Amino acid sequence: MAVVHKMVVGIYGTNSYLLLWKKAKKAVVIDPGGKMDDTIKKIQDADAKLEYIILTHGHFDHIMGLKDLKDKLGGRVLIHRDDKDMLTDNGKNLSNALGMPLPKVEADDIIDEGTLKIADDRLRIIHTPGHTPGSICIVLRDIIFSGDTLFRMSIGRTDLPGGNYPRLIKSIREKLFVLDGDFDVYPGHGECTSLSVEKARNPFLT
Ligand SMILES: [Zn+2]
Ligand SMILES: [Zn+2]
Secondary structure, rough: OEEEEEEEEOOOOOEEEEEEEOOOEEEEOOOOOOOHHHHHHHHOOOOOOEEEEEEOOOOHHHOOHHHOOOOOHHHEEEEEEEOOOOOOOOOOOOOOOOOOOOOOOOOOOOOOOEEEEEEEEEEEEEEEEOOOOOOOOEEEEEEEEOOEEEEEEEEOOOOOOOHHHHHHHHHHHHOOOOOOOOEEEEEEEEEEEHHHHHHHHHHOOO
């Protein structure tokens, strides 16, 4: 069973998550959004193989450490079809606008919706467009990694290129709130929360 480490990285305090299967010696990184030294060390200390680098979407603050991580540990880069171009277009991933253009990294695989098997777990990919067209959430057991789709008491911004407010609300209501049971929500920024708390009290969704 995977152990989940939350690492806060980069200039926008992005939550990057390391999923580590110690016995199977496998790892997955979600959103390498800044300096990945601590993550890399944890993977190396566990003698684990980095299987996948999964991007919840293509904004620069979620991919800033991608090249470094990929160069050092490999791992297949997965992103949704509708955000794929953001990996190689610094206009689209907004790094140009910040004057910090990123080195380009191509996606290895496109993910739509579906399931990835890893060690004794499954990662379920759910397409939740709205913050960006190709935003995804990732479900591991009773945890949802929600990227910039859903935050504690807030939602992702929709004023950036490709953002769409009605679509975001629809994604959360029709793709996340309908999931059976309760889930911890591990967002792309800020504190963790739970799906039941957000259903009951998130001011954008009540
Ligand atoms: Zn974003
Ligand atoms: Zn972000």
